[in-house]
Amino acid sequence: MEMENEMNEPSYWPSVFLAGVIVAFIMSALGLGSGYMTLGSEPTGETFSAASFLGILVCLIAGIAGIIATRHYAREHDVTFPIGRGALIGFLSGVTAVTISTLVGLLWTAVIDPNMNQALYDWQIMNMEAANMTEEQIEMTLKFTPKPGSMMAVLSQFGIGLVVIGIFNLLTGMIGAKVFASEE
Amino acid sequence: MNATIHIEHKGLYVFVLFASMILTILALGPGIFGAVDPVASIHSIQHQIFNMVCHQDPLRSFSVNGGYMAVCSRCIGIYAGFTIIWLGMPWIARMFKLENVPFLQLFIGAIMLNLVDVFGNLIQFWTNTDGSRFIFGIIFGVSTALLLINEFFKQKMIED
Numbered sequence: 548m549e550m551e552n553e554m555n556e557p558s559y560w561p562s563v564f565l566a567g568v569i570v571a572f573i574m575s576a577l578g579l580g581s582g583y584m585t586l587g588s589e590p591t592g593e594t595f596s597a598a599s600f601l602g603i604l605v606c607l608i609a610g611i612a613g614i615i616a617t618r619h620y621a622r623e624h625d626v627t628f629p630i631g632r633g634a635l636i637g638f639l640s641g642v643t644a645v646t647i648s649t650l651v652g653l654l655w656t657a658v659i660d661p662n663m664n665q666a667l668y669d670w671q672i673m674n675m676e677a678a679n680m681t682e683e684q685i686e687m688t689l690k691f692t693p694k695p696g697s698m699m700a701v702l703s704q705f706g707i708g709l710v711v712i713g714i715f716n717l718l719t720g721m722i723g724a725k726v727f728a729s730e731e
Numbered sequence: 732m733n734a735t736i737h738i739e740h741k742g743l744y745v746f747v748l749f750a751s752m753i754l755t756i757l758a759l760g761p762g763i764f765g766a767v768d769p770v771a772s773i774h775s776i777q778h779q780i781f782n783m784v785c786h787q788d789p790l791r792s793f794s795v796n797g798g799y800m801a802v803c804s805r806c807i808g809i810y811a812g813f814t815i816i817w818l819g820m821p822w823i824a825r826m827f828k829l830e831n832v833p834f835l836q837l838f839i840g841a842i843m844l845n846l847v848d849v850f851g852n853l854i855q856f857w858t859n860t861d862g863s864r865f866i867f868g869i870i871f872g873v874s875t876a877l878l879l880i881n882e883f884f885k886q887k888m889i890e891d
Binding site: 722 | 740743747750754770771774779780781783784835838875878879882883
């Protein structure tokens with residue numbers, strides 16, 4: 548009986564995909580915008596800039612995939628669902644968003660602006676020099692920071708994104724289920 | 732009047748508990764593992780983990796053992812508030828009557844409070860501090876965890 552009910556439930560994948568795509572494109576636009584703002588500014592040695600501020604918006608946007616997906620799923624099918632399902636929908640939306648935005652970033656730096664990663668890397672070094680860091684400190688820092696665009700950098704950013712953004716959206720998915728699809 | 736509670740979605744509760752505890756410990760930065768050079772701390776693995784979700788401005792972050800935390804003062808407040816309430820959920824559900832508490836309104840209020848604080852500081856109407864940002868962050872984290880408490884711990888009131 549339970550299995551039959553589950554089979555009759557509408558699929559949540561369209562909502563997951565929709566939320567993932569919307570959030571991924573906003574994340575990509577803000578991420579690239581932040582990168583170009585950095586390149587357009589003088590390296591002053593500051594670790595925080597207007598470009599970093601734009602980067603924060605990425606985080607706020609990245610966290611709402613769970614809300615968008617659960618709201619869309621509940622409204623589209625006029626259904627209620629438990630918080631566990633909301634968590635799953637949220638987590639999957641976050642994972643979808645990170646995957647698509649990583650692909651957009653890769654495509655951008657491979658086809659549209661292949662020099663972007665190298666320019667960002669050089670800018671980072673100039674910024675550290677402007678902060679009066681010694682050559683030793685710069686070398687040590689670069690040892691722990693993978694070169695932007697390298698396979699190591701892409702994989703580590705992707706892995707961290709999956710876990711962190713996934714967990715954030717798991718939480719917002721639960722909140723979405725509570726607010727838009729509560730069975731009470 | 733006593734309350735008996737029964738837990739629902741136990742696996743999800745435990746998962747979120749561990750995830751939030753791990754994230755909070757990581758957010759404290761490299762300083763919790765010993766003395767660190769402030770400059771080196773900015774490029775630590777902890778900072779890389781949170782660079783997608785926080786501006787990490789050292790001027791707006793607390794430090795531990797010389798090393799900057801991996802998130803700003805508001806974010807560490809959010810993580811700490813959320814984790815403490817999540818950890819204490821079974822006790823809170825046992826001790827307090829949670830029926831009819833307007834948790835959603837508290838949650839929306841906490842969001843508005845933080846937005847007003849950010850905006851007021853941005854237009855230089857006031858200047859917020861690490862302490863004020865931390866407290867507002869805690870309020871948001873606490874209200875987020877409380878919003879979900881009834882989903883995990885169902886209360887049944889019993890007459891003495």
